[in-house]
Amino acid sequence: MNDNAPSPEELRKNMLANVQKQGYAKLPEVARVLREVPRHEFVPDASLADAHNPWQAVITHRFADGTSLSCASAPFVVALMLDQLAVERGNKILEIGAGTGYNASLLAELTGIETNVVTIDVDPAVTEQAERNLSAAGYNGVQVVTGDGALGVPEHAPYDRIIATVSPWDIPSAWWRQLSPGGRLVLPLRWRGQSRSVAFTYRDGRLVADSIELCGFVYLVGDDEGEKSAPITDDETIQLHWDRDQPFDIDALQGVLDQPRSTAWSEVTIAGDEPHDGIWLRLTVTDPQVCRINVPADAKPSVCDPISPGRAPALVEGGSLAYLTSRRREDDGGSTRWELGAIAHGPDAERLAQRLCDEIRAWSVHRDARKPSLVVFPADTPDSALPGPAIDKTHSKLVLAYEPE
Numbered sequence: 001m002n003d004n005a006p007s008p009e010e011l012r013k014n015m016l017a018n019v020q021k022q023g024y025a026k027l028p029e030v031a032r033v034l035r036e037v038p039r040h041e042f043v044p045d046a047s048l049a050d051a052h053n054p055w056q057a058v059i060t061h062r063f064a065d066g067t068s069l070s071c072a073s074a075p076f077v078v079a080l081m082l083d084q085l086a087v088e089r090g091n092k093i094l095e096i097g098a099g100t101g102y103n104a105s106l107l108a109e110l111t112g113i114e115t116n117v118v119t120i121d122v123d124p125a126v127t128e129q130a131e132r133n134l135s136a137a138g139y140n141g142v143q144v145v146t147g148d149g150a151l152g153v154p155e156h157a158p159y160d161r162i163i164a165t166v167s168p169w170d171i172p173s174a175w176w177r178q179l180s181p182g183g184r185l186v187l188p189l190r191w192r193g194q195s196r197s198v199a200f201t202y203r204d205g206r207l208v209a210d211s212i213e214l215c216g217f218v219y220l221v222g223d224d225e226g227e228k229s230a231p232i233t234d235d236e237t238i239q240l241h242w243d244r245d246q247p248f249d250i251d252a253l254q255g256v257l258d259q260p261r262s263t264a265w266s267e268v269t270i271a272g273d274e275p276h277d278g279i280w281l282r283l284t285v286t287d288p289q290v291c292r293i294n295v296p297a298d299a300k301p302s303v304c305d306p307i308s309p310g311r312a313p314a315l316v317e318g319g320s321l322a323y324l325t326s327r328r329r330e331d332d333g334g335s336t337r338w339e340l341g342a343i344a345h346g347p348d349a350e351r352l353a354q355r356l357c358d359e360i361r362a363w364s365v366h367r368d369a370r371k372p373s374l375v376v377f378p379a380d381t382p383d384s385a386l387p388g389p390a391i392d393k394t395h396s397k398l399v400l401a402y403e404p405e
Helices: 008-021 028-036 075-085 102-111 124-136 173-178 278-286 349-364
Strands: 058-062 068-072 093-096 117-121 143-146 159-164 179-191 194-203 206-214 227-231 239-243 261-270 290-295 310-317 320-330 336-345 373-378 396-401
Touching (some): 008 028, 008 075, 028 075, 028 102, 075 102, 075 159, 075 179, 075 206, 093 102, 102 124, 117 124, 124 143, 159 173, 173 179, 194 278, 239 310, 261 320, 261 349, 278 290, 278 310, 320 349, 336 349
Parallel strands (some): 117 143, 159 179
Antiparallel strands (some): 058 068, 179 194, 206 373, 239 290, 261 336, 290 310, 310 320, 320 336, 373 396
16 A cells, blocks of 8 residues: 555545636536545546546446446536536436436535435446445435436426436437426537537527537437438448438448548648637538548548547538648747648539638637527427527427627
8 A cells, every 4th residue: 555645635636626727617616516525436446546537537337339338427527517507505406327426426515405416327237336326425315217318307307407417419308398497408419420518598498508618428328310320431430420400412422532632721720739629619500511520540641631530520512521630830930830721532622621721710710719609499499480590300409600790
């Protein structure tokens, strides 16, 4: 045993300091519960260092194919979403996705009444884990339910706050019905191939967003009907992901990366640690052809060279495809920056690459300081009653727009 090893209390203090340095845990109560609740007790198989790593999720269960089924979210993500949720004392709270029980313990501390917290998960192994961890940590009043999270838990509704720690493609109608007027809903919502933690307030039959932040989560089980995916290479390693309301001809894109490459550069540069995800968010407002390209980390740049390994925004039109890329540049002072650009293939490659560069330049004017409004309407809302074009889902319609400058 190392007598000089930091205690869990010290590790939580350091964890919180690092999270706050990045701009999370802004609310004093959120900072308090992150500092006080023993996170390591909810991930007993992880080392103390891993349990308190500000940027690391701790995986506790996996599907047979190796993808994550349950985890304790990274502390910075936990802080981000709890800031968005803005729990008040005495609030009734529903959590979708029980995980390790850690988040439910934080919610219990924030509301001050353990029995006001209900957490649900479809997998009995996950709920058993959460219930066991909560009990061991002294949170015996939290109500743990095994069931379909998309149905909520109506017997305890209405809720002042609903938080989903699994990522849905749509907002189930049951969540709308179980949320009190004026209540808040926070969830990692997916559209156009990307995921954002969005905080909504329920007003006049609509969900009005006031916070949209980049995030990634385990998908909501059974919620896979809306996002489509298919390979575009013969070896099936590179795939496109798009929404069902986007009329893509995936057959026309087979082998598109084998066609001549057209590259365009925007003259917009970023530092190595500067975020660029606002480009993708902007594209979901301005271009109905935006989707996601998934590329293995070991793919040859000569075949596909996106801005980051794994995934990047792409534009599709007919049999043509363009995606976001970057190249290293040195400024006059010798500092390294990265110029943003587009690589395109297909009959309209040159035009599509220039279109993506135009969007990069438009984003650069405000960078991430300017975010769109997002209002969600019930799916049966007539298009004539919407304030703009909608992204159609099963239970809802998303309307994104930029306010006039």
